[in-house]
Amino acid sequence: MNINLTLFGQMIxxxxxxxxxxxxxxxxxxxxxxERQKKIAAGLDAADKASRDLEIAQEKVSAQLKxxxxxxxxxxxxxxxxxxxxxxxxxxxxxxxxxxxxxxxxAEIDMExxxxxxxxxxxxxxxxxxxxxxxxxxxxDEKANSALVDDLAAQx
Amino acid sequence: xxxxxxxxxxxxIQHHLTNLTFGQTDHxxxxxxNAQEAAEMGFMAVNVDSxxxxxxxxxxxxxxxxxxxxxxxxxxPTGMQNFIEMMVEFVDGTVxxxxxxxxxxxxxxxxxxxxxxxxxxxMDLIPVDFxxxxxxVGGVPFQKIVxxxxxxxxxxxxxxxxxxxxxxxxKVKGVSGFLGxxxxxxxxxxxxxxxxxxxxxxxxxxxxxxLAKPFSLGLRLFGNxxxxxxxxxxxxxxxxxxxxxxxxxxxxLQLGWAIFHILIITLQAFIFMVLTxxxxxxxHENH
Numbered sequence: 001m002n003i004n005l006t007l008f009g010q011m012i013x014x015x016x017x018x019x020x021x022x023x024x025x026x027x028x029x030x031x032x033x034x035e036r037q038k039k040i041a042a043g044l045d046a047a048d049k050a051s052r053d054l055e056i057a058q059e060k061v062s063a064q065l066k067x068x069x070x071x072x073x074x075x076x077x078x079x080x081x082x083x084x085x086x087x088x089x090x091x092x093x094x095x096x097x098x099x100x101x102x103x104x105x106x107a108e109i110d111m112e113x114x115x116x117x118x119x120x121x122x123x124x125x126x127x128x129x130x131x132x133x134x135x136x137x138x139x140x141d142e143k144a145n146s147a148l149v150d151d152l153a154a155q156x
Numbered sequence: 157x158x159x160x161x162x163x164x165x166x167x168x169i170q171h172h173l174t175n176l177t178f179g180q181t182d183h184x185x186x187x188x189x190n191a192q193e194a195a196e197m198g199f200m201a202v203n204v205d206s207x208x209x210x211x212x213x214x215x216x217x218x219x220x221x222x223x224x225x226x227x228x229x230x231x232x233p234t235g236m237q238n239f240i241e242m243m244v245e246f247v248d249g250t251v252x253x254x255x256x257x258x259x260x261x262x263x264x265x266x267x268x269x270x271x272x273x274x275x276x277x278x279m280d281l282i283p284v285d286f287x288x289x290x291x292x293v294g295g296v297p298f299q300k301i302v303x304x305x306x307x308x309x310x311x312x313x314x315x316x317x318x319x320x321x322x323x324x325x326x327k328v329k330g331v332s333g334f335l336g337x338x339x340x341x342x343x344x345x346x347x348x349x350x351x352x353x354x355x356x357x358x359x360x361x362x363x364x365x366x367l368a369k370p371f372s373l374g375l376r377l378f379g380n381x382x383x384x385x386x387x388x389x390x391x392x393x394x395x396x397x398x399x400x401x402x403x404x405x406x407x408x409l410q411l412g413w414a415i416f417h418i419l420i421i422t423l424q425a426f427i428f429m430v431l432t433x434x435x436x437x438x439x440h441e442n443h
Contacts, residue, residue: 002195003308004179006203010210010303010312011319017214017272021221022264028225029244030263035230 125153165393172284172389175203175306176298189297203306210303213275217268243271247429255433257328257440262433265320269313270429276304277381277421281414284388304381304424307374314374317432321369324439333442338362369435373428380424384417 129149170191177194178187179201187204188194194201224240233241247267255262279302288299303309325334342361343354391413394406 002175002177002197002201003311004177004197004199004201004203006207006306006308007312007315009202009207010309011316013207013211013214014268014272014313014316017218018261018265018268020218021268022261025218025221025225026244026264026267029221029228029241030248032228032230033241033245036233039230 121153125149128152163396165396168393168396169389171298172288172300172385174298175300176205176296178202178204187297203300203308205299205301206303206306206309209279209301210276210309213279213303214272217271217275221267221271243267250430251433254430255437255440257437259324259436259440262436265436266429266433269432270425273304273313273377273428274422274425276302276309277425279303280305280381280384280388280417280421283410284385284392302381302385304377305385307378310378310381311370311374313428314370314377317373317435318370321366321435321439324436328440329442338366369431373431373435377424377428380420384413384420387413 129145132145174191175194176187177197179185179194179197181188181193181197188197188201221240224237227237228241244267247270248263251263251266282301287301291299300306325337329337339355339358339362340351341358343358345351345354388410391406391410394402394409397403
């Protein structure tokens with residue numbers, strides 16, 4: 001408990017340890033800690049930026065998807081329209097063809113009918129003539145009668 | 157506990173409170189053989205045990221922290237590195253809180269004080285007889301292993317702090333500024349004559365305040381650690397009673413006191429550090 005030279009020994013070693021701490025310990029540890037702080041801050045910033053970028057990319061993707069869907073809808077609509085058009089055209093064509101064929105058939109039928117009529121008329125005239133000949137039992141001048149017969153045939 | 161001599165409580169306590177002192181005896185330079193001889197050596201003597209343990213613990217601090225500083229990188233710290241960096245950050249935070257100047261020396265001073273004083277106080281938790289007995293077996297009669305129970309150690313540090321206070325006061329404020337601070341307050345007057353009359357009173361008051369700083373700083377640490385050590389010694393006496401009940405009771409007490417003491421040693425180291433920082437901060441402030 002006596003105050004003696006230990007006092008100064010302690011003072012000197014105290015100052016020495018402070019000097020050592022400042023020179024070899026404090027600066028190194030603090031600077032590496034500050035560096036680490038900066039590194040962590042930069043890392044966090046980068047993570048923030050990445051997540052922001054991701055968000056932007058996702059927005060872009062969804063926008064593009066929407067656009068594509070819209071385009072697809074338009075395309076499908078157009079295709080549907082075109083298909084309807086084609087069907088309509090085909091119908092029209094088929095109808096025209098059918099009409100044409102019907103008209104041809106009708107004309108042929110008409111022609112046939114007319115020919116049959118003509119034939120029938122000729123035959124009927126012949127029959128009438130024969131009939132009349134038989135009725136008259138006389139041989140009438142064919143030339144004079146033919147006008148009569150033609151007239152009759154025209155009336156038939 | 158010299159062999160052959162019967163141990164009494166008084167001799168046991170006295171033995172534990174005696175430093176291993178090196179100085180001039182009647183037979184030339186040598187170690188004091190008892191407390192009285194140590195006292196007679198006067199100022200020209202060294203408490204080899206206190207100073208030795210103190211320097212040893214300071215070196216432990218230096219090596220430990222130098223090791224950590226060597227391995228310090230900006231990468232992920234592990235284990236011991238984490239612990240050291242935690243201490244550094246804690247001290248750095250405390251210094252930034254209570255010191256507002258810009259002096260790169262303050263934080264290392266604070267770290268040195270905190271860790272070193274903590275290590276010195278930590279020696280208090282080693283059972284009181286353990287290391288002294290080992291030394292005794294080796295032929296060394298006295299060994300006080302807790303440097304902070306030696307007023308030389310605590311006052312030595314406190315006076316070094318006092319020196320720093322004076323140095324920074326004069327460096328920051330100049331000699332005239334510092335003298336002005338000592339003489340022109342707390343009593344101030346507009347008239348120069350009255351002011352001159354106030355000067356000695358101011359000086360007396362301010363000097364007391366100034367000198368109280370290092371002594372309160374050193375004696376607070378010494379008192380706390382000395383008292384704590386004393387209680388450990390008193391508890392240890394219970395083991396010598398021979399009664400196992402008293403011995404068991406002593407063991408319980410020792411455990412309890414040791415656990416409580418963990419708080420005290422940390423707190424005292426922290427207080428010494430914070431007060432040093434505050435005093436140095438005051439030295440840096442210009443009124």
